[in-house]
Amino acid sequence: xxxxxxxxxxxxxxxxxxxxxxxxxxxxxxxxxxxxxxxxxxxxxxxxxxxxxxxxxxxxxxxxxxxxxxxxxxxxxxxxxxxxxxxxxxxxxxxxxxxxxxxxxxxxxxxxxxxxxxxxxxxxxxxxxxxxxxxxxxxxxxxxxxxxxxxxxxxxxxxxxxxxxxxxxxxxxxxxxxxxxxxxxxxxxxxxxxxxxxxxxxxxxxxxxxxxxxxxxxxxxxxxxxxxxxxxxxxxxxxxxxxxxxxxxxxxxxxxxxxxxxxxxxxxxxxxxxxxxxxxxxxxxxxxxxxxxx
Amino acid sequence: xxxxxxxxxxxxxxxxxxxxxxxxxxxxxxxxxxxxxxxxxxxxxxxxxxxxxxxxxxxxxxxxxxxxxxxxxxxxxxxxxxxxxxxxxxxxxxxxxxxxxxxxxxxxxxxxxxxxxxxxxxxxxxxxxxxxxxxxxxxxxxxxxxxxxxxxxxxxxxxxxxxxxxxxxxxxxxxxxxxxxxxxxxxxxxxxxxxxxxxxxxxxxxxxxxxxxxxxxxxxxxxxxxxxxxxxxxxx
Numbered sequence: 404x405x406x407x408x409x410x411x412x413x414x415x416x417x418x419x420x421x422x423x424x425x426x427x428x429x430x431x432x433x434x435x436x437x438x439x440x441x442x443x444x445x446x447x448x449x450x451x452x453x454x455x456x457x458x459x460x461x462x463x464x465x466x467x468x469x470x471x472x473x474x475x476x477x478x479x480x481x482x483x484x485x486x487x488x489x490x491x492x493x494x495x496x497x498x499x500x501x502x503x504x505x506x507x508x509x510x511x512x513x514x515x516x517x518x519x520x521x522x523x524x525x526x527x528x529x530x531x532x533x534x535x536x537x538x539x540x541x542x543x544x545x546x547x548x549x550x551x552x553x554x555x556x557x558x559x560x561x562x563x564x565x566x567x568x569x570x571x572x573x574x575x576x577x578x579x580x581x582x583x584x585x586x587x588x589x590x591x592x593x594x595x596x597x598x599x600x601x602x603x604x605x606x607x608x609x610x611x612x613x614x615x616x617x618x619x620x621x622x623x624x625x626x627x628x629x630x631x632x633x634x635x636x637x638x639x640x641x642x643x644x645x646x647x648x649x650x651x652x653x654x655x656x657x658x659x660x661x662x663x664x665x666x667x668x669x670x671x672x673x674x675x676x677x678x679x680x681x682x683x684x685x686x687x688x689x690x691x692x693x694x695x696x697x
Numbered sequence: 698x699x700x701x702x703x704x705x706x707x708x709x710x711x712x713x714x715x716x717x718x719x720x721x722x723x724x725x726x727x728x729x730x731x732x733x734x735x736x737x738x739x740x741x742x743x744x745x746x747x748x749x750x751x752x753x754x755x756x757x758x759x760x761x762x763x764x765x766x767x768x769x770x771x772x773x774x775x776x777x778x779x780x781x782x783x784x785x786x787x788x789x790x791x792x793x794x795x796x797x798x799x800x801x802x803x804x805x806x807x808x809x810x811x812x813x814x815x816x817x818x819x820x821x822x823x824x825x826x827x828x829x830x831x832x833x834x835x836x837x838x839x840x841x842x843x844x845x846x847x848x849x850x851x852x853x854x855x856x857x858x859x860x861x862x863x864x865x866x867x868x869x870x871x872x873x874x875x876x877x878x879x880x881x882x883x884x885x886x887x888x889x890x891x892x893x894x895x896x897x898x899x900x901x902x903x904x905x906x907x908x909x910x911x912x913x914x915x916x917x918x919x920x921x922x923x924x925x926x927x928x929x930x931x932x933x
Binding site: 579 | 769773
């Protein structure tokens with residue numbers, strides 16, 4: 404029974420990684436940049452939801468919505484102010500370093516506003532636990548909501564990219580910005596939209612994460628952010644199904660490693676698996692082969 | 698009034714000046730060719746017209762409106778289509794998805810369907826392969842797709858950058874036949890070509906470019922028989 408319970412917890416944690424990884428992978432696919440501040444947007448989402456529900460006493464659903472709005476706007480602002488002026492820069496390193504700067508900025512801004520003491524985040528999910536097999540298997544409401552949210556987000560996002568004009572425009576921009584412009588696509592607008600979607604998803608991930616692991620500090624987003632980045636690379640960066648697969652697998656491996664091998668070594672095992680996958684398949688599990696055109 | 702008027706444009710890549718004051722015009726219904734060696738600035742001119750690059754000085758007028766600083770995605774909806782050098786189709790998208798991207802700025806769904814029909818009529822091979830990924834097409838088919846994609850915006854002026862580059866002789870002839878048909882259907886054509894002989898044989902007028910300057914211009918038929926042009930560009 405413990406295996407099943409580990410598996411479900413792993414899928415739940417993996418679902419959070421998957422939602423965060425979507426943000427990394429979409430932004431990478433379109434802007435060809437690694438947004439290392441993405442993890443901290445999750446944390447801001449957590450604080451936004453915390454402020455709304457705990458301090459202002461707004462209902463959970465509205466608090467989540469508010470967090471999504473805050474993070475979406477934050478994502479667009481970060482893209483416009485910090486990254487857009489550098490997209491044409493000579494070195495992609497300039498954007499990468501700026502992203503790290505934005506990450507520190509967000510952490511310290513929150514530190515300044517909310518202080519360094521971790522907040523105890525009260526779960527915004529009020530679904531009762533599911534008890535199976537005469538109570539031997541207990542699945543928490545948070546777990547159920549997290550897994551369902553991840554599946555819904557995946558389905559909606561896949562439909563959006565494949566069936567809508569804007570989604571197709573995103574694919575076109577990710578392939579060839581110049582040709583996309585010549586087709587009449589507003590490339591900067593599309594990149595901003597991608598940041599908006601990724602950051603909105605980060606807010607949901609933040610709420611789900613804090614509901615399951617109820618401690619919120621300015622550094623809450625850092626580790627899940629890095630893990631989700633690993634998940635995105637693991638699944639094949641730039642690929643939406645890859646982010647999903649990578650996230651779930653990473654979550655399951657992490658929880659299994661914690662359960663059966665060692666709590667301390669679990670992160671080492673996670674990164675070890677990443678290294679092996681990248682050695683065997685450098686573009687990740689579902690990553691596209693990079694074609695060299697002559 | 699000319700449909701397209703380029704006035705003394707100077708364009709730089711960083712410190713390097715690519716165009717040193719180029720002027721020319723394209724009248725409605727014409728096929729105008731720009732010929733010249735590698736690095737003469739032909740592609741730069743086209744990029745400046747369609748907004749991928751912007752001139753440091755000088756101006757571009759289209760249909761009487763200044764478009765020197767208009768961003769590329771707006772110029773498409775004003776009626777200029779661009780078939781880029783090297784085709785640049787979206788290789789992971791299907792042929793049909795590529796064509797639909799060409800109509801991105803258009804809101805008139807039924808007329809877009811009509812345009813798609815017309816494009817298929819002109820390029821039957823694209824219809825046969827409409828669900829195939831564009832990356833799996835041959836070079837010539839990709840060139841047709843790039844042209845079809847540009848035509849999907851229903852341009853008044855279509856600019857084409859080296860459409861015959863890297864194609865087999867049979868496809869080269871086919872592509873030039875298509876350009877003729879496009880022109881006869883009322884679309885104005887601005888053509889950049891290294892294959893000067895072919896280009897001059899279908900163009901009305903032509904400009905010869907050398908290192909960022911227009912050095913000659915005139916009726917295409919005259920240039921075709923000009924001794925200097927023959928020596929430098931026609932290999933005769």
